[in-house]
Amino acid sequence: MLKKLMTGAAVLALSTTAAAADALDTIAERGKIVVGVKADYAPWGMRDAAGNLVGMEHDMIDDFVKRVSAELGKPIELEKIVVVASNRMEFLAQGQVDMFIATMSNKADRREVVGIVQPDYYSSGVAVLAHKDSGIDGWESLDGKKICGTQGAWYNKDYGLKNGAEVMAFAGVPEIEKAVLDGRCVGWIYDDSAFIPRLTNEPEKWADYAIATPTVADAPWGAAVSLDEVDGRLGKLLSAAIIDWHKSGWLIEQEAKWKIPPTAWLAMMNKACIAGEKICNDAYDD
Numbered sequence: 001m002l003k004k005l006m007t008g009a010a011v012l013a014l015s016t017t018a019a020a021a022d023a024l025d026t027i028a029e030r031g032k033i034v035v036g037v038k039a040d041y042a043p044w045g046m047r048d049a050a051g052n053l054v055g056m057e058h059d060m061i062d063d064f065v066k067r068v069s070a071e072l073g074k075p076i077e078l079e080k081i082v083v084v085a086s087n088r089m090e091f092l093a094q095g096q097v098d099m100f101i102a103t104m105s106n107k108a109d110r111r112e113v114v115g116i117v118q119p120d121y122y123s124s125g126v127a128v129l130a131h132k133d134s135g136i137d138g139w140e141s142l143d144g145k146k147i148c149g150t151q152g153a154w155y156n157k158d159y160g161l162k163n164g165a166e167v168m169a170f171a172g173v174p175e176i177e178k179a180v181l182d183g184r185c186v187g188w189i190y191d192d193s194a195f196i197p198r199l200t201n202e203p204e205k206w207a208d209y210a211i212a213t214p215t216v217a218d219a220p221w222g223a224a225v226s227l228d229e230v231d232g233r234l235g236k237l238l239s240a241a242i243i244d245w246h247k248s249g250w251l252i253e254q255e256a257k258w259k260i261p262p263t264a265w266l267a268m269m270n271k272a273c274i275a276g277e278k279i280c281n282d283a284y285d286d
Helices: 002-020 023-030 056-072 088-093 155-163 173-181 192-201 233-248 250-257 264-275
Strands: 032-037 077-082 122-131 146-150 166-170 187-191 209-211 216-221
Touching (some): 023 032, 023 233, 032 056, 146 155, 146 173, 155 187, 187 192, 192 209, 233 264, 250 264
Parallel strands (some): 032 077, 146 187
Antiparallel strands (some): 122 187
């Protein structure tokens, strides 16, 4: 009986230790956090002339790693793994990354796969950037038109195919840009947040293009950890960082730094977080 009790106590101790271990413990042990990032979505995530990964989201990640280091009381290195829309959730669910900040809109089906922390950090809607001679002047005018899109994007079907468009899907933004500028597509269905900086900062390159549809399905962007960490220490630390970024106005400063036209959504979130409104809480609420 004593032997059985001792064995049971040992098993309980081991299970308790395993249960107590979480993502931050793992990160502390390896001395490194692995983050999924975008390299195809300027100016949120891109490569500079030297090939370095830079952008607004990369600045967010750099700041968060400092917070993780402070929380753990030791320097934590950062390893970035480039993801695209079609694999970012898969990489996180499979444990290839600890988290990601990768231009992902916060949608119900995605919250079933990965742990999207609250509050959201940015927002965008869906629109079509089209050649001025394309004949596209609204969503219904997509019927019979060949447009480019991103593999895995939900709006290819909901706003492209359902309006009669022929959608050519590509893995990354560089491939789409080339196809559009080469004339293989007359339009590009994507986030309006990606079009505005291009039209503003590269007017000569995009002189023959304009946003040709109303912006629809405005959706905030969420940073994500694994499902079992969304209410854990890593998830709550990331939530606290985002709340602070909103409250301090740091995200608005980042918009200006990366020459992104000011958005009403960030200004709204800044005021909401300063006022302590519910939308700035760290728990999801419909």
